[in-house]
Amino acid sequence: MSSIKIELRNEDVDFIKATCSKFNSDPQELINVLHSCQEHFGYLPAEVQEVVSGHLNVPVAKVYGVVTFYSFFTMTPKGKHPISICMGTACYVRGAEKVLEEFRKELKIQVGGTTSDNKFSLSSLRCVGACGLAPVVLVGDKTYGRVAPDDIKGILKEYEK
Amino acid sequence: MSKYSMHLLVCGGTGCHAAESDAIVCNLRDELEAKGLLDSVQVILTGCFGFCEKGPIVKVMPDNTFYVQVKPEDAQTIVEEHVIKGRKVNRLLYKDPLTKEAVSDSKHMVFYKKQMRIALRNCGFINPENIDEYIARDGYQALGKVLTEMSPEETIKLVKDSGQRGRGGGGFSTGLKWELARKNVSDEKYVVCNADEGDPGAFMDRSVLEGDPHSVLEAMAICGYSIGASDGLIYIRAEYPLAIERLKIAIGQAREYGLLGDNIFGTGFSFDITLRYGAGAFVCGEETALIHSMEGLRGEPTVKPPFPAESGYRNKPTNVNNVETFASIPAIILKGARWYSSIGTEKSKGTKVFALAGKINNVGLIEVPMGTTLREVIFEIGGGIRNVKKFKGVQTGGPSGGCLTEKHLDTPIDFDNLIAAGSMMGSGAMIVLDEDDCMVSMAKFFLEFTVEESCGKCAPCRIGNKRLHELLGQICEGKGSLADLDRLKNMSLVIKDTSLCGLGQTSPNPVLSMMDNFREEYVAHVTHKKCPAGQCKSLMEYIINLDNCVGCTACARVCPVNAITGERKEVHLINSATCIKCGACMEKCKFDAIYIS
Structure with missing residues (x-):
């Protein structure tokens, strides 16, 4: 599992407990519970999965199996400004690969990585459905359309402060 | 108003x-x-x-x-x-x-002239967050008609007679699917809307849910009445926040108006809808995988039969339809089976929504009668190819589909014609490619997607696709041989024949159709080690034009591997053995002296 060890505070455990109860501690609601937890913690560390496992009465291996199956769930914390590059077919044929490459060069991290100051993290995703704006980059909730490799420095600068 | x-x-x-x-x-x-x-x-x-x-x-x-x-x-x-x-x-x-x-x-506008909008009839006309606007355009009238004037059997017959086939890719008759679910006796049944639109480049389901969510809710209730279910679930991608938001608003308003909930229209029929969120897994578009995902499990498919119509969600009879399929239902009920079946081709009735993207002038969402030709879609509605480039191919059906070329342009689009041409309808994504796109790289791109999205349950899909991807990678790097092309083909056929679900059964389609239609391009990669489209980095060669080079040394200074030699004010040379094809020299040169061969 994840190499990051964290200690859950009491209120964190209470949050997970309350979330499970909200879904009647029904094992079939595992994915919904994980969605809520990821929204709260930003990621799903092993410790959170253990608590979820206990309250839903699902083996922790199963929880881990579900977390790692779906690409939306992550076990590593994201940066303050998570950057996602759309690598859907429409964006790919309009040069998304070059845009991704430029981000990698500028931030000096790989896809899936986070900068050492925890400011930016880089990931690729499959189609946000804004193919008219291809290639598309998301920074947090903000969408940038028709991005060219030359625009990347400017985009990153917006988040420098 | x-x-x-x-x-x-x-x-x-x-x-x-x-x-x-x-x-x-x-x-x-x-x-x-x-x-x-x-x-x-x-x-x-x-x-x-x-x-x-x-x-x-x-x-x-x-x-x-x-x-x-x-x-x-x-x-x-x-x-x-x-x-x-x-x-x-x-x-x-x-x-x-x-x-x-x-x-x-x-x-x-030429873009709209040839279109006929049934599933998209309200998109762009109404405020999707206001149920009154939907009702003003005959919304919920079909539900009223079905509940008060028609029996479930009559409703199913009408849908069957309309000839509508599932828009999610399978192309199975909607009415027949409903009939199967109706015939299975159970205390509980479920209606599921598949809104897990994972096909990259397809955004029709999202647009319908964002632009006209009530049409889907109404159709789900009609389906519930027909098959005898009182619970509906919409399985939607968590990546579509706006669609989720509008669905929540729509469900709330429909409940408030008594159009969802207990005793709808005072007929004793009760039906309600809840949302389930996907978490990013392409395979969940397959109905058995989707059902497992709704049950909180990994989204792995299981062997059919039993079909969901017998044993689906919580082991109860379940009917799964796609968003676009549902969105057309209210119109079919109101205007009748004969009207719908008069549109389209002999075996594919009605209209189909396509998402046009890629190297095309008018990227967007269109709805045309089945039987419209690719030429009409790409060159008339789509406005032709961007930047006056030459049309090379169009990938239909997403990563599971195939790539069609010039010779297919006049083929009328319907379920069966696309399959005969070596592709498929899929969800309706159309990615247009031009002369700059390399067909080996494209196949590799699609395989990369499949490898990532394969659930890993069956070996042909898990291992076979990985091997296909590796082989394609080698060919792109100039390390392939003619024998590799045969190997690609054989392996593709085995994967198609032996995979468990639709994902593996269709994943080699891009490879097969591209090798079929662009054989010479594959041969060029393996025998001449050349990429005709100039996309494969390893097969490019950076060359200095002796006439233009002034010997400014800018390129030599920027080269990260010192592959460029030459004295100041003398013509420079690139050593192609050391060159890593990063392109830095070409970017730096002010005299246009560096080109790619």
């Missing part, structure tokens, strides 16, 4: 939304308020107009004026010129690329 003499419709689909259409709405309202016109002119944030290429779109009704690429600061001009003085703002009108003339309204 009648007190308004003019409506300004602003596109609120994801594409236009990302391009600040909210700010346009705000500014328009502020301008109207300042001029005291808020009582006579209404600003409405609608669903997607489909013409995403030129978004954000503002449409003025009743005269159908179609403004493109509107910026928030244009609000003042629109209000002062169009609303007050009645003069169209010429610079914001769509310019026909052929005649270069401004087109005064949407009715005269």
